[in-house]
Amino acid sequence: MKTELLLSVDSKQRFWLDPRTKLYMLVVFSIVMIDGKTDGISFWLKPVLALIPFFLLLSGRRKKAAIIYLVVFVISWTVNLFLVPYMGVLGTIIISLLAQFGTRWFPSAMMGYYLLSTTKVSEFVLAMQRMHIPEAFIIPFSVMFRFFPTISEEAESIGNAMRMRGITEKIFLSIRGPY
16 A cells, blocks of 8 residues: 655655645634634634644745735634624624624635645646546636636736826826726
């Protein structure tokens, strides 16, 4: 029986996870974090689990994303704990919705971001083949896998081209007129 390396540390002391492990972590993490319970063991479990994407993003050299994620999660958790119980109905609905997004959905989104940003397409395809996933599923997922980084690269290039030509937000606001 052949054993495979699912976790390693390379020569530069960089943490590396197999794409299958990342997928498994994403699924389990999302199930736990999206659950609405915040009492009992969940009161302590969710903030501790929320540190996982933070440390994974740091290990993947995504420091800015890690810091933004941690700030958003801490603010959302604090608002959920201390502000929402003492607000009126309308304020509770709006603030609670934003805070719930920050404590339930945002951690799962950051795990997905970690998966997409630290996994090469070839690694992903190989991992799916080792899991005996049919090609009919592997090909669309690998195309989607490459789609998101391409969109961000193109948006950055468009922004740079607009700045070089002096096209700014102020020009669009002045063109719009009195509507």
